[in-house]
Each structure stands twice: as structure tokens, then as C-alpha cells.
Amino acid sequence: MPPRRERKTWMLPAAPGPSLRQRVEQKEREAGLRCYDPSCGIGPSDEDPIPEIVVESMKQLSIHPLSHPGEGSLCAHTFHPACLVSAERVAGWGVEDKAEPYVEVSCPVCRDLGSVTREEWEEGVSAL
16 A cells, blocks of 8 residues: 655645736836826726827826925826826815915825926816
């Protein structure tokens, strides 16, 4: 009679990596079609077999640190101006004080506090 094999304990298999949706969204970000806003309405959707790309609406901006407004970027996340304005209004940010040259905003992804220029903010407001 052969010796009995030791029974191994069951473990979850290793994760297979990103899902197909995550891979597609990452490729769209790399191509500049989608921003990091989870509710991005400007990027391509699943219903469009061949999306129409309007270069003006694909512009993306980054949030600047409060210590150096208008210079550098606060985090690696970029947003379409309309997506940033929409996310900030939902969160209760982006007070309409027309005298300030910068608008204080919070990154919708990592919640870091920074600013965007008044021109970038107004561009997002007009796109909505």
C-alpha cells in the first residue's frame, strides 16, 4: 500500500490582474481620452461603437499645490475641466469668488487640496 500524501490547505488563487474594463480605461487615459474622474462623461462610452473625438473637449488639467499656485502638479491625476467642476460642485467645493485668480479645489480621487487657475475653472463651467 502506497504511503498517504499529506493534504494541502486550500488557498485563494492569485489575482489575475486588472479587469478588462480597467485595462481599457487605462489605455484611454494613456491616449488622453479619459480623465481620472470616476464619473467622466467626456471620455468614450460603451454605447459608442466609434467615438467622435473633439480635441477641444479632450484637454486635461492637473491640480496645482496651494503653496505654489499655477506651478507643478499636486498629484498624478488629471481631469477634463468640466469633469473637475462637476466633481467639485457635487462635493461642495469651488466657491464662486470671482476676485481670486485661483480656485481652491480638492482632487476627486486622492482628496489632496490644491488649486486651479480661474481661466481653467471658467472653461469647465462653460463646458457644462
